[in-house]
Each structure stands twice: as structure tokens, then as C-alpha cells.
Amino acid sequence: MRQPLWKRLLSYLTEIHIESAPSEINPHLYVSLKRGRYQLCTANAIYSYEDLYDNFSTAFEHMKWEELDIQRVLILGFGLGSIPLILEQQFQKKYHYTAIEIDENVLYLANKYALPAIHSPIELICADAAAFVAQCQEQFDMIAVDVFLDDTIPDTIQQSDFLRQLRSILNPNGVLLYNRLAVTREDIEGAHEFYDRYFSRVFESGTFLEVKGNWMLFNRSDVLK
Numbered sequence: 001m002r003q004p005l006w007k008r009l010l011s012y013l014t015e016i017h018i019e020s021a022p023s024e025i026n027p028h029l030y031v032s033l034k035r036g037r038y039q040l041c042t043a044n045a046i047y048s049y050e051d052l053y054d055n056f057s058t059a060f061e062h063m064k065w066e067e068l069d070i071q072r073v074l075i076l077g078f079g080l081g082s083i084p085l086i087l088e089q090q091f092q093k094k095y096h097y098t099a100i101e102i103d104e105n106v107l108y109l110a111n112k113y114a115l116p117a118i119h120s121p122i123e124l125i126c127a128d129a130a131a132f133v134a135q136c137q138e139q140f141d142m143i144a145v146d147v148f149l150d151d152t153i154p155d156t157i158q159q160s161d162f163l164r165q166l167r168s169i170l171n172p173n174g175v176l177l178y179n180r181l182a183v184t185r186e187d188i189e190g191a192h193e194f195y196d197r198y199f200s201r202v203f204e205s206g207t208f209l210e211v212k213g214n215w216m217l218f219n220r221s222d223v224l225k
Contacts, residue, residue: 011036023103026149029041031113044150054212055211056144058209059177064222072096073141075098075100075143075144075146084120098125130156134162163199178217178218207221
């Protein structure tokens with residue numbers, strides 16, 4: 001849904017509330033307009049921010065796209081579709097997406113505010129990310145994990161079993177990106193522990209980037225410039 005020009009211009013001066021859609025999963029879910037872009041927020045976290053979702057846009061800037069053969073992409077935690085928007089608008093990439101989102105209200109907002117601006121084919125599925133991965137029989141060339149409940153990653157997404165299941169549905173030459181918060185000291189310590197204790201043991205060639213209050217974990221260091 002496109003907003004009037006005056007509202008888009010005003011959003012460069014102040015954040016403008018557009019719509020609230022609270023749910024049992026996200027009691028404080030809302031869409032606002034900021035700097036001309038739709039932003040999907042909860043009480044303590046930003047779920048999506050179009051092409052200004054810097055953690056993924058910066059991570060993508062560090063990738064060796066010319067060496068990657070990507071056609072099918074799995075997104076765990078869709079939000080308002082920042083990942084396909086960034087890849088289309090900044091990197092001119094068009095892929096086939098399977099997008100998993102647990103909250104029906106997020107999907108409602110995505111259909112209303114995000115999908116009209118995305119040109120790539122997207123299959124949206126309302127499901128728990130860990131449950132979907134556990135039963136998935138397909139393989140993907142890239143997997144992006146961006147699963148949060150407010151500012152917390154569910155425990156099921158932080159287990160070795162989940163990471164091994166991700167590895168099994170990722171093509172051998174595929175790319176995995178896993179988003180972690182790294183704002184507070186507690187966040188950073190948690191990211192360190194998760195990477196050392198779980199992620200690096202499943203993905204032995206893995207690495208991470210520190211990106212503006214986030215860690216972006218990769219299954220392979222050789223995909224980065």
C-alpha cells in the first residue's frame with residue numbers, strides 16, 4: 001500500500017504510525033513510516049525496515065555474489081520482506097523464495113504493505129520455523145534465519161539439532177545467514193556462546209560479521225570478500 005507523498009515526506013522528520021495489528025505472539029506489533037520506508041516493529045525490536053534493514057544489507061555487501069549459484073531461498077522470519085527487497089533493489093537479484101512466518105498478523109501486514117513492492121515469486125507459509133525445518137524435504141541455495149519473538153530468539157532456534165537440520169536442507173555449496181542481536185553486553189556474550197558452543201561445531205568453516213548491533217553468522221567464510 002503506497003502512502004501519500006506528503007506523508008512520505010513528513011516521515012523524514014518524524015516517525016508516522018500507520019497500523020497496529022497486535023497478536024498473541026506479538027502483543028505490540030505495528031507498522032510505521034520512517035524515512036519513506038515501512039518499518040515493522042514490536043515493543044523492543046525492529047522486525048523489518050525495507051532496504052534500510054542494515055544487518056542484512058551490510059552482510060550482503062560482503063558476499064561474493066559472482067561465485068554463488070543461487071536460485072531458491074528459504075527465509076525463516078519474513079517480517080515485511082526486507083530480504084527480498086534488499087536483494088532486488090540493491091543487488092538486482094531475483095530468486096524464488098519460500099518464506100516462513102509464525103504470526104498470521106505479520107503475514108497480513110506483509111501482504112498489505114510489502115508484497116506489492118516485491119517482484120520475485122514468494123511462497124508464504126504460516127508455520128513455526130523449527131517445525132518447518134524439521135519436516136522439510138526440499139533443499140535451498142540460501143537460507144536466511146531472522147527469527148525473533150520481540151527481541152528474543154526462541155530456544156528451538158538455538159539448538160544443535162536445529163542447526164544440523166538447517167545443514168541438511170542447505171545445498172552443499174549453499175549459503176546460510178543467521179541473525180543474532182549484539183546490542184547489550186548480555187547480547188554479545190550470548191552471541192559468543194552460541195557461536196562457539198553450537199554454530200561453529202555444526203558449521204566448522206563458519207564465520208561471523210559484526211554489523212551495527214547484530215552478528216551475522218555464516219556457514220562458510222569463503223563466501224565473504
